Amino acid sequence: MSILRSVPPAPPGADPACRARLVEVDRLEWRVGDGGDPAALAEAFCAEYGAPHGDADGSICGVAVLVSSAAGAVMAGGATGAPTPVPAVPDLALVAYAHGDRSDRAPGAFRVGEWRRSWSGADHAKAVVAVQEAIGRGQVYVANVVGHRSAPWTGDPAGLAAAVAGIPGASWGGVLSGDGWLVASGSPEAFLTVETGKAATYPIKGTAPATPEGRTELLASVKERAEHVMVVDLERNDLARIAVPGTVAVERLFALAQWDRLWQAESTVVCELEPGTGLADVLRAMCPPGSVTGTPKLAMLDLAAGLEPVGRGPAMGAFGFIQGDRIRLGVTIRTVALDATRAHLWAGGGITWRSDPDAEVAEADAKAEAVASRLSPGRPARS
Numbered sequence: 001m002s003i004l005r006s007v008p009p010a011p012p013g014a015d016p017a018c019r020a021r022l023v024e025v026d027r028l029e030w031r032v033g034d035g036g037d038p039a040a041l042a043e044a045f046c047a048e049y050g051a052p053h054g055d056a057d058g059s060i061c062g063v064a065v066l067v068s069s070a071a072g073a074v075m076a077g078g079a080t081g082a083p084t085p086v087p088a089v090p091d092l093a094l095v096a097y098a099h100g101d102r103s104d105r106a107p108g109a110f111r112v113g114e115w116r117r118s119w120s121g122a123d124h125a126k127a128v129v130a131v132q133e134a135i136g137r138g139q140v141y142v143a144n145v146v147g148h149r150s151a152p153w154t155g156d157p158a159g160l161a162a163a164v165a166g167i168p169g170a171s172w173g174g175v176l177s178g179d180g181w182l183v184a185s186g187s188p189e190a191f192l193t194v195e196t197g198k199a200a201t202y203p204i205k206g207t208a209p210a211t212p213e214g215r216t217e218l219l220a221s222v223k224e225r226a227e228h229v230m231v232v233d234l235e236r237n238d239l240a241r242i243a244v245p246g247t248v249a250v251e252r253l254f255a256l257a258q259w260d261r262l263w264q265a266e267s268t269v270v271c272e273l274e275p276g277t278g279l280a281d282v283l284r285a286m287c288p289p290g291s292v293t294g295t296p297k298l299a300m301l302d303l304a305a306g307l308e309p310v311g312r313g314p315a316m317g318a319f320g321f322i323q324g325d326r327i328r329l330g331v332t333i334r335t336v337a338l339d340a341t342r343a344h345l346w347a348g349g350g351i352t353w354r355s356d357p358d359a360e361v362a363e364a365d366a367k368a369e370a371v372a373s374r375l376s377p378g379r380p381a382r383s
Helices: 038-048 069-076 121-136 157-165 212-220 222-240 279-286 297-307 357-375
Strands: 022-030 060-067 092-099 110-112 142-155 172-178 181-187 190-195 198-201 204-209 249-259 262-272 318-323 326-331 335-338 342-351
Touching (some): 022 038, 022 060, 038 060, 038 069, 038 279, 060 069, 069 279, 092 172, 121 142, 121 357, 142 157, 142 222, 157 335, 157 357, 172 326, 181 318, 181 326, 190 279, 190 318, 198 222, 204 222, 204 357, 212 249, 222 262, 222 279, 342 357
Antiparallel strands (some): 022 092, 060 318, 142 342, 190 326, 249 262, 335 342
């Protein structure tokens, strides 16, 4: 077993009382190019481990699920984008757990070196302009552009994972690992919940510094609100594909919540699921998450595939826990992936006609630096 796989699992969406008792019993890993339908594979694997069988040791608890942006694109029938910079991480990871005794150790020290970007700030700004030109042509209405950076790391991966998953506001933070890879998410964003025949999605769009001035500016921003509402409409349309007609509703719109040093705007969109809807149907309708893609989703995937020089890997995907018919998935924003030698981090933002390219680059940098500073204080990313 590799040192990365030895890191204790703590997938988001799992019952807190179960997190310290999860013992792996089976797993499935799939990568783009393996063939087959990842949505169908996920449904079959989760069905095999069915509903939880109680709380005693040895009883099945549930299945951790990690869906990369590229796997979500395959599920949606869209472009998968550039190759991932961290191929050790599977595009679909499914890990079944039972309850059991686990002897976890305290996380140890780690060190992350200098971060290097895969594109410059100038190249990022050019991509923003390219999106705006596509908006002008009517190709898309809002589109996310995502950048990548990486750094060498050494030490205890459990310590690094705990630093990411423990960022204040990371209500969907969690950790999953395998042979030669680890994903640690400090995400504040719920992607999808399904329970007792009801589904909900919770898009976040709109960011400002977590100051009184930042709050006022975010609430007053025409650009941020327009971007947010377009994504909410996308999520309404995605849910409508699996909903009882007439049941899709926006329960909450543009409410502010704090993640670390940033304000973010979030909404809640709900529906009643059409009877007979399975996990594969849900994943095909909802993946990749609308808040980190854009609208129309397939057109945006095509656009991003031609603009982003580095794939999104496990970032901008879904990560959570499934127990029978109960689904709880977060969005893998503010997420770090490790391979044997390097840490990888992604950040971006939604682009609209009103976007200022330099401001969009600064926003993405603020999101990335909030994570990077937890891992290597005082070391800004190099352009």
